[in-house]
C-alpha cells in the first residue's frame with residue numbers, strides 16, 4: 001500500500017504491473033469506449049425517431065454515416081466494452097485476489113495485453129479519420145461488402161490507398177483486440193491453475209473464477225479460425241487475393257462460418273463471467289449456500305461445448321444447405337436445457353433466502369430476470385429455423401440479442417462494480433444514488449427494447465437509415481410512436497448513467513471509508529485490506545472450505561470465510 | 566479462529582511457463598487449423614488446384630522440411646545442454662538452430678522469387694488476366710499460409726536468440742525448454758503445410 | 767394491436783402460428799420461472815432456521831426440482847421442433863412443380879426482375895428485365911432464381927414471411943405461392959452499402975387476367 005501512494009498517478013497508471021492497476025486501466029478504457037458506443041447509438045436512434053436533420057450534439061446525419069455508426073456501435077460494445085468489462089476487468093481484478101495470491105502468473109504479459117488492447121482502441125477510432133471514412137459494413141464484416149463498398153478489390157488501386165481505409169483499420173483493430181484477449185486468457189488460466197492458495201482445490205473456487213476461466217477457454221478455441229479469416233480478409237482488401245471473391249473461386253459464406261463459429265461462443269464469453277458475478281452476489285445476499293455448485297459448472301461446460309456447434313443458426317437463410325439447418329436448429333433449441341438448469345439453480349439459491357436488496361443484488365436480480373425472460377426465451381423463437389426465416393435481420397433479433405448482451409455486459413458489469421467497489425477503492429458508493437441508477441437503467445432498458453420486439457414482428461428490418469420508403473408497412477403512426485418511445489427511453493437511459501459516473505468518481509475520494517468485509521462475505525478477497533496493497537495480502541491465507549458456507553448450522557454467525565477452519 | 570499464515574503466496578507444482586506455452590501452442594493450432602480447413606474446403610471443390618500445386622517446387626519444399634527437422638533436433642540438444650548448464654553447447658546448438666532458420670528463410674525467398682517470376686503472385690493478377698480466376702486464389706493460400714508460417718519462424722528465431730543471450734549470462738536456463746517447445750510447434754505446422762500445399766493431388 | 771403485418775400466403779399464416787406456439791411454450795416456462803423468482807422475494811422476511819437456509823444441493827431433495835425443470839423444458843423444446851419441422855421441409859427443402867418461373871437479381875441498389883419473355887422460358891434471348899416491380903399471378907406456384915451481382919443482399923418479402931440471402935456467383939431457387947391480391951413490399955434485409963435503405967421493390971399480386979395484361983405490357987406486346 002505504502003509504496004503505491006508514492007509513485008505518481010501517471011506512472012502508476014501506465015507502467016504498474018500490479019493486476020489491480022491493470023484491471024483499473026481496463027475499466028477506465030472500457031468506460032471511455034462505452035462513451036463512444038453510447039454516443040453513436042444516441043445519434044442513430046435519434047435519427048430513426050426524429051429524422052436525420054439537426055441532431056443535437058451531432059448535426060445532420062447521412063446514410064453513409066448511419067452505417068458507420070451502427071457498425072462501430074456494435075463492434076465497440078462487443079469487443080471494446082463487453083470483452084474488457086467482463087473478461088479483462090473482472091479477470092484481472094478478481095482472479096489473483098480471490099484465489100489468495102499476490103499477482104498474475106505473468107505480470108508483464110498482462111501489461112503487454114493491456115497495451116495491445118489500448119492500441120486496438122486507437123486503431124479502431126482512427127478509422128474515422130481515413131479518407132474513405134470509417135468502416136460501415138456491419139460489425140459482422142460480411143464480405144464482399146467489407147472488401148470495398150462495391151464488393152470487389154479494384155486492381156488499379158495501390159496498396160497504400162487500400163491500406164488507409166476504414167475497412168483495413170477496422171479489421172486490424174479487431175485482430176489486435178483478439179490477440180490482446182488471448183494473452184489475457186492464457187494468463188487467467190495459468191494463474192488459476194498454478195497460484196491457488198493452500199487448500200483451495202478446484203472444487204472450492206468461487207463460481208466467478210470458474211466462469212472467467214471457462215469463458216477464456218471458450219474464447220481461445222473459437223477465435224482461432226476467425227483470426228485466420230481476418231488475415232484472409234485483410235489480404236483481400238490489401239493485395240487483392242480472392243479468398244472471399246465469388247468470381248475467383250472464393251466463397252463469401254466461408255467468412256460467415258468463420259465469423260459465427262467464433263460469434264456464437266463469443267456471446268457466452270460475455271455471458272458466463274457475468275453469470276458468475278450474479279452467482280456470488282446471490283449467495284452473499286441470500287445468505288445461503290450457492291445451490292447446485294457442481295451442477296452449474298457441469299452445465300456450463302456442456303453449454304460451452306454445445307456452443308461450438310450451433311453457429312449456423314445465424315445463417316439459416318444465408319444460403320447454407322437447408323438440411324444442415326435442421327440440425328443446427330435442433331442443437332440451438334436443445335442448448336436451452338443447460339441454461340434452464342443454470343437459471344433454476346440460481347433461483348434455488350434465492351429460495352428460502354434471507355434476501356437483502358442491496359444495490360449489487362438489485363442489479364444481479366435485474367440481470368438474471370431480463371436475461372431469462374426476454375433474452376433466453378426469445379432465443380427459442382429464433383432457434384426455430386422456420387420462424388427465423390421471418391425474424392432474421394429484423395428488430396426482433398436486435399431486441400433479442402440486446403436482451404442477452406445488455407444484461408451480461410451492462411447490468412452484470414454494474415453489479416460487479418457495486419459489489420467490489422469497496423474492495424478496490426476502499427470506499428463505499430452512495431446507496432441512494434445507486435438505487436436511482438438501478439431503477440433508471442432497468443426501466444429505461446426495458447422500455448427501449450420491448451417496442452423493438454414489436455417493430456421486429458411488424459417486419460422492420462435492421463441497419464436501415466430511413467424507413468420512409470415503406471410507408472404502408474412501417475410508417476403507420478404506431479410504428480413511429482414505438483420508435484420514439486425507444487429513442488426517448490434511450491436518452492433517459494444515458495442521462496441516468498451520469499448519476500453513476502458522479503457517484504463512481506466522487507466516492508473514490510469522498511465516499512465513506514469501507515471496512516474489510518462490508519458485505520460479510522466468504523471469499524478470500526474480503527480478507528485482504530480495502531483497498532488491498534501491493535501483493536494483496538500481508539499474510540497469505542490457507543483455505544479450509546468452499547466459499548458458500550452461509551448460515552452454516554454449526555456456527556453462530558451467518559457467514560464463514562473460506563480461510564476459517 | 567483465523568488460522569491463515571503464509572508469508573508467501575502458494576505455488577502449485579505446475580511449471581508455469583511451460584503451461585503458458587502449451588496453451589499458446591493450442592491457440593496457434595486453432596489459427597492454422599482454421600486456415601487449413603478453409604484451404605481444404607476449396608481444394609476439394611476445385612480440381613484445378615491440383616495443377617497449380619504441381620507448380621510448387623517440391624525439391625525446395627523438401628529441403629526446407631529437412632532443415633526444420635534437423636533444427637528441432639538441435640533444439641533438443643540445446644535443452645540437454647541447458648539441463649547441464651553447459652553454456653558453450655547451448656550457444657552451439659541454439660546457434661545451429663538459428664542458422665537452420667536462416668537457411669529456411671533463404672530457401673523460402675528463393676522459392677517466392679521463382680513463383681513471382683512465373684507470374685504466380687499473391688493476388689494472382691496475371692492468372693486472372695489469362696482468365697484463370699479460380700486458380701489465382703490457390704496462390705493466395707500458398708503465400709498466406711507459408712508467409713504466416715515464415716513469420717513464426719522469424720519470431721521463433723528471435724526468441725531463441727534472446728534466450729541464448731540470457732543463458733550465456735548464466736540466467737534463465739529454463740527458458741530454453743520453453744522456447745524449444747515453441748520451435749517444435751513451428752516445425753510441426755510446417756509438417757502439415759508441406760504435403761497440403763506442395764504435393765499435388 | 768396487431769402483431770404481424772397482413773399476410774399473403776398460406777405459409778405466412780403457418781409461420782405466424784408457429785410464433786404463437788413457441789410463445790405458448792415460453793409463456794408456461796415464464797410463469798413457472800417468474801413464480802420461482804418472486805416467491806422468495808416476497809417471503810424473504812419469514813423467520814427460518816439455519817437448517818432450512820443451509821440448503822446444499824447434493825444432500826437436498828430440492829435437487830429433483832432442477833431435473834424436473836430441465837425435463838419440462840425439454841418436452842417444450844421437442845414440441846416446438848415437431849411443430850416446425852414439416853414447415854421447414856416444405857418451404858426450404860422441397861420444390862413443387864412451377865407454373866411460372868422468374869429470376870430476381872439483387873444489385874446495388876435495386877432489384878432486377880427477369881421475366882421469361884413471351885416464350886415462357888427463362889434464360890433465353892427474349893427474356894425481359896424490369897427494375898423493382900414484380901408482377902405475379904395469384905394462387906400459382908412460382909419459382910424464383912435468386913442471385914446477386916456485387917455484394918450480398920437479401921430478398922425479404924415481409925407479407926409472405928419469405929427471406930433468402932442472395933450471393934454473388936450463386937443461384938438459389940426457391941418457390942412461393944401467394945393467395946391474396948394486392949401491392950406488397952420487396953425489401954433488402956442484408957446490409958449492402960450506402961443505398962441499402964433505398965432498396966425497395968413492389969410486389970404486385972394479380973388475378974390471372976390482370977397479370978396477363980401486365981405481362982403483355984412488360985413484354986411490349988400491348989401498350
Ligand code: HEM
Pocket residue numbers: 038041045070071073074075077078082137138139140398402405406409410448461462463464490493
Ligand atoms: C445502451 C443501449 C443500447 C441501445 C439503445 C442499442 C441500440 C441498438 C440498435 C437500435 C441497433 C440496430 C441498429 C440498426 O440495425 O440499424 C443496435 C445494434 C447493435 N448493438 Fe446495440 N444498443 C445498446 C447497447 C448495446 C450493447 C450494450 C451491446 C453489446 C454489448 C450492443 C451491441 C450491438 C450490436 C452487436 C449491434 C449490431 C450492429 C450491426 O448491425 O452491425 N448494443 N444497437
Ligand SMILES: [Cu+2]
Pocket residue numbers: 263264265310311313314
Ligand atoms: Cu448464436
Ligand SMILES: [Cu+2]
Pocket residue numbers: 919920954955956957958959961962963965
Ligand atoms: Cu441491402
